[in-house]
Amino acid sequence: RETLGSRAEIRDQTWTRIHSLGAVTIGDDAEIGANVCIDRGTIRDTTIGSGTKLDNLVHVGHNVQIGRDCLLCGQVGIAGSVRIGDRVVLGGQCGVNDNIFIGDDVIAGGATKIFTNAPAGRVLLGYPAVKMETHVEMQKALRRLPRLAARVAALEQGEATAGRGSD
Structure with missing residues (x-):
């Protein structure tokens, strides 16, 4: 049996909290819409680049790095530890799997689900995302x-x- 501290123990089918030690860094001229949720980093900071615009109801997971001048439309969800380059556009309701790299100048159409790395300049559509x-x-x-x-x-x-x- 594993324990955490004197009063906590891990049992089958329980969730263990991982404390977040990082912060959230937001660049100059970034815009954050209503009801946006940005999780602070677990170890390193979650970063929103300068000039980036987040529409309403966007979720940014822990440790995410978003580059400069990106546009994330409404209801975009980005899982943890994703790295997004500069000038990336994610259309409404796009989803990005964890630990994915999205290169500079990528455009993903509405409701696209990105499960693998996307090279720079690619235009993506669909579920799963394809050229x-x-x-x-x-x-x-x-x-x-x-x-x-x-x-x-x-x-x-x-x-x-x-x-x-x-x-």
Whole structure:
């Protein structure tokens, strides 16, 4: 059995508090919207770069480093220990997994979920996040599926009819 101090003990299925020793550092000319939550760092500071704008209802996890002149739209959620470069735009309701690096000048469209590192200059869309060009091709393919299914059904029907006629 593990213990913490004289009056605390860890049991199965319990949560143990990790005290945050870091702080929050906000750069010059940064704007923080209503109901934004910025968790202070556990060891190192959580940092919001100069000129960065956080819209309403944004959550910034512990130890996150956000660069200069970024724009985080409403309801963006960033998990802990994420590093975001300069001039990054995260559209509304984007989510970023923990311990991810997002390079400079990345743009993520609304509701994009980023689970892996994003190189500089990339435009991302979707769940999970993919390059915009890939996402567009996937959406085009999805729109073609009903017609493709009808063509396959017609071919199968033709084979079934041809198979019966040869007996």
